[in-house]
Amino acid sequence: DMKVTQMPRYLIKRMGENVLLECGQDMSHETMYWYRQDPGLGLQLIYISYDVDSNSEGDIPKGYRVSRKKREHFSLILDSAKTNQTSVYFCASSLRAGDQAPLFGEGTRLSVL
Amino acid sequence: GDSVTQTEGLVTVTEGLPVKLNCTYQTTYLTIAFFWYVQYLNEAPQVLLKSSTDNKRTEHQGFHATLHKSSSSFHLQKSSAQLSDSALYYCALSSLTSGGNYKPTFGKGTSLVVHP
Numbered sequence: 001d002m003k004v005t006q007m008p009r010y011l012i013k014r015m016g017e018n019v020l021l022e023c024g025q026d027m028s029h030e031t032m033y034w035y036r037q038d039p040g041l042g043l044q045l046i047y048i049s050y051d052v053d054s055n056s057e058g059d060i061p062k063g064y065r066v067s068r069k070k071r072e073h074f075s076l077i078l079d080s081a082k083t084n085q086t087s088v089y090f091c092a093s094s095l096r097a098g099d100q101a102p103l104f105g106e107g108t109r110l111s112v113l
Numbered sequence: 114g115d116s117v118t119q120t121e122g123l124v125t126v127t128e129g130l131p132v133k134l135n136c137t138y139q140t141t142y143l144t145i146a147f148f149w150y151v152q153y154l155n156e157a158p159q160v161l162l163k164s165s166t167d168n169k170r171t172e173h174q175g176f177h178a179t180l181h182k183s184s185s186s187f188h189l190q191k192s193s194a195q196l197s198d199s200a201l202y203y204c205a206l207s208s209l210t211s212g213g214n215y216k217p218t219f220g221k222g223t224s225l226v227v228h229p
Contacts, residue, residue, distance in 0.1 A: 033217075040122065042221035043158065043203065050214050090157065098145030098207045098215035101160040 002027050004105035006091050012111045019078035021108050023091030029103075030096040032074040034058075034066060036087040037107070043090065049074055050096070081112045115140045117204050117220035125226045126194045134189040134223045136204030144208040145215060147180055147187045152201040152222075161189075161202075194227045201225075 005024045013019050023032065034046040035058075045058030047066040055066050063085060067075045074093075078085055088109050092102035116139045126132045136149075146165045152158040162173040164180045164187065171178055178189045187204060204220040 031215075035219075040221065043219040045217070045219075048214075048216060056212070056214070096215070098209060099163070099165055100207075101146075101148050101150075101163055102217055104157040104159065106157045 002103065004091055004093050004103055006089075006105035006108050008108060009106065010109050012113065013081050014113055015083055016080050017112075019081045019085075019110065019112075021076040021078075021089055021091075021110070023074045023076070023093075023105060025072055025093040025103075027093065027103075028071060029093035030071065031094050031102075032068065033092040033094075033102055034064070034074070034076045035090045035092065036060070037090060038087050046076065046089075081110075083112050086110060086112045115142075115144070115206065115208050115216075115218040117206060117218050119202075119204050119220035119223045121223050122221070123224045123226065125228060128196055128227050128229050129193050131190065131192050132194045132198070132225065132227075134202050134204075134225065136187045136189065136220060138185050138187065138204075138206055138218075140206065140208050142209045142211065144206050146207045147178075148203075148205045148207070148217075149176070149178055149187075149189050150203040150205060150219075152203065154200070158201075158203060194225075196227050196229065199225055199227045 035043045049055045049068045091105045094100040094102040149161040150158040151161045164171045167182045
């Protein structure tokens with residue numbers, strides 16, 4: 001079953017703590033993405049990964065870093081989380097071809113207090 | 114860079130009436146495909162329909178959209194809105210970057226509320 005899996009689904013952290021969001025897919029998709037979604041701002045691209053260790057900044061990379069050591073797994077790391085990083089984070093994946101629509105995971109709702 | 118504009122943040126329509134969600138775009142590089150996504154409350158965005166062909170109507174689940182490159186538009190329409198259509202809708206495109214890879218660009222979304 002084609003699926004993008006995100007863990008955890010809900011997370012509460014204190015300001016200054018480190019945060020690790022994990023994403024997996026079982027479709028051997030080369031390309032993976034991290035987005036954040038905020039009301040009125042839509043889906044904002046944080047990072048895009050075109051394959052293992054081939055990561056590119058998206059539109060709002062500041063305050064985030066990523067890791068992709070296996071094709072099926074893509075992590076988003078927040079070092080010293082800030083309150084303005086409270087958001088819903090979506091991971092997505094797609095085949096490399098440009099006409100492939102990204103398939104989204106169910107999201108992680110992160111609250112930074 | 115590329116940009117996608119969805120002009121209305123909120124669209125309300127009476128059940129049974131037609132609805133149109135607007136989407137226009139600007140691109141710098143070669144654009145390969147255009148998408149409409151739908152996101153129901155507390156769910157993930159999911160692709161509703163996709164198009165790569167100019168002036169060709171694409172349909173899915175009662176919705177349709179036609180890509181018009183001459184006017185840089187990809188509006189989403191439905192002839193008879195249903196209560197279950199209430200959701201957040203995103204217009205998106207996929208284009209080739211200067212680095213030779215593809216990158217999707219999303220609009221800010223339009224909330225559709227269908228009322229009885």
